[in-house]
Amino acid sequence: MDRMFWQSIADNDYAVPTGYSLAVLTSELLIQLGSIERAFREELVYPILDAWISRGYYASNDLSNMAMQLSHNLTKGLGEQGTDTVLLRSYSLLTLTSIIYEDGRQRWLEKSLVKQLLGGALAHLALEKDLRGYDNEKGWLHTIAHSADYLFAFALHPLIEAHDLERIMDAVAAKISEPVAHVYLYSEEERLTRTVIGVLQRDILPLAFFVEWLQQLIHPQGRTALNADFESGELMKIVRSETETCARHNTKQLLCSLYFQLLAPGFAQLSFVHESPSLAPQLLPHVQATLNEILVWC
Incomplete structure (x- = not known):
């Protein structure tokens, strides 16, 4: 054929x-x-x-x-x-x-x-x-x-179920914060954010889980934190590592996408999300605080 x-x-x-x-x-x-x-x-x-x-x-x-x-x-x-x-x-x-x-x-x-x-x-x-x-x-x-x-x-x-949703969230965190020599350019972070919004919309997992998940994003277990501290010299450690720099960039992009998705549902193209999750008002300041921990630099 x-x-x-x-x-x-x-x-x-x-x-x-x-x-x-x-x-x-x-x-x-x-x-x-x-x-x-x-x-x-x-x-x-x-x-x-x-x-x-x-x-x-x-x-x-x-x-x-x-x-x-x-x-x-x-x-x-x-x-x-x-x-x-x-x-x-x-x-x-x-x-x-x-x-x-x-x-x-x-x-x-x-x-x-x-x-x-x-x-x-x-x-x-x-x-x-x-x-x-x-x-x-x-x-x-x-x-x-x-x-x-x-x-x-x-x-x-x-x-x-709840434990399945936790596994999904953990998988997203692990992938976006993975140390790789690659920066996502084609809205991958928006599509991953949509997955997070989907989990939020199930209204099963508590706020505490998402707050802890945010910290998992910027403090990957066993690795240098993805946030930067000038006084400790942490920033220079990150700059010297291409893979950790990419991980930090990708994580930052996901957090930005998540912030705007919570602020204005449907922000991301192809989001298919039309209503704000019920936890959005409580989670939004935690996302903003996590973003503040990631120093914005070019």
């Missing part, structure tokens, strides 16, 4: 063509999620799968099997940097997000599978090393943003 075939499906409002098996077509699309042809992957393969998932074309068992295959895809090439394996991981994440988001409303999947998929999502985020956002040839790679979208869908899912 060539690209024109898939284009005809998109042009026909994503209807399954007469005489073709949905299962066979889906198997081909799942393989093509890792295609290096950007327009094919971004404009046809993923959108077709997303449309078929959101329209309820699949039985529960089909979605379970699909989710397991996609979750396994997250391990393929994991830990590599600069290779094309990132494409399969990234677009598998997007498709998984569609499944979990819709399952939160329709409840197709077993609770045990939802929890298993969450575990896979958290493991992937911790181990993902290809942090590229956009490539002029290959288009959107964006694994961190797509991981954030996936965790956001979990944060909203009714089967996700």
Whole structure:
């Protein structure tokens, strides 16, 4: 099946063509999620799968099997940097997000599978090393943003409980404050902030947890604090370390995004957040205080 075939499906409002098996077509699309042809992957393969998932074309068992295959895809090439394996991981994440988001409303999947998929999502985020956002040839790679979208869908899912939400928050903190020689340029911090807002909107975790989480962000366990103290010479330690400087920048950007999201819901593009969490008024000054601990410098 060539690209024109898939284009005809998109042009026909994503209807399954007469005489073709949905299962066979889906198997081909799942393989093509890792295609290096950007327009094919971004404009046809993923959108077709997303449309078929959101329209309820699949039985529960089909979605379970699909989710397991996609979750396994997250391990393929994991830990590599600069290779094309990132494409399969990234677009598998997007498709998984569609499944979990819709399952939160329709409840197709077993609770045990939802929890298993969450575990896979958290493991992937911790181990993902290809942090590229956009490539002029290959288009959107964006694994961190797509991981954030996936965790956001979990944060909203009714089967996700308090301890699961804590694990999501801890994973976000660990990733954004990770010492890496990379500065996020493509709104990754806004997408991760949206995940935090999703957790807040569940109104399950207490304010004390989020206050402690903020300190975890700028005082990573076992590492130099990401805030700066001129008198102790802490700033110079950070400046001399490229990876810690990037970690501090990325953390600062997330905190800024979180501050404005709490102040004005929907601040970030693609936030899909329309109402302020109930904890926003109490949490906002703590976010501001944490920002004040991070010295603003160029």
